[in-house]
C-alpha cells in the first residue's frame with residue numbers, strides 16, 4: 001500500500017475529487033491542495049454552492065432539465081418558441097445547444113438513449129411525457145437532436161413512429177461534414193451520410 005503524506009480527512013477529500021469526470025488521482029491531489037491553500041476564497045464558497053445545489057436543484061417535471069425552479073427557467077421563459085421541442089438524450093446536450101445559441105425553443109431530456117445491450121428500454125426513458133407534450137396543439141415540430149450513433153438513431157426512429165399520430169413534423173439533425181472539416185480526413189460512414197444528406201445550393 002502506498003504511503004500517505006496527508007491525514008485521512010485530506011485523503012478523503014482527494015478521493016472524492018478523483019471521482020469527478022476528467023480528474024485523475026494526480027489532478028485530484030492538485031485540486032485538493034489548491035482548495036486547501038485557498039480555503040477562504042474558494043473552499044468556503046464552494047461548500048456554500050454545493051449546499052445550495054443539494055437543497056435546491058430539481059429535475060424539471062416538464063422537460064427533464066435541472067434547475068432550482070420547477071418548471072425550469074427554459075420551460076417558463078415566455079420568449080421561447082412554444083411550437084418547437086428539441087429532444088436530447090442528456091442535460092449536457094441541452095447545455096451544449098444553449099451554449100451555441102442554436103434555437104430559441106424548448107427541450108425534452110430523454111435521460112439516455114435506447115440500448116438493448118445495456119438494458120435501457122423505452123420504460124427507462126422520458127418518452128411517454130414527450131409523446132403527451134407533442135400532442136399539445138401549440139407544438140408543430142419535434143427535433144430529434146440525438147447522437148449520430150446506432151443507439152441514438154434507433155431511439156430517433158422509435159420516437160418518430162410513436163409521434164405518427166401527433167400533428168407535428170419530426171426532424172433530425174443533419175449528418176455529415178463538420179464545419180471546418182476536410183473531406184480527406186472523414187471516415188467512410190460520415191462521407192456516406194454527408195453525400196446522402198446533400199442539399200441544393
Ligand code: ZN
Nearest residue numbers: 060063072075
Ligand atoms: Zn423544463
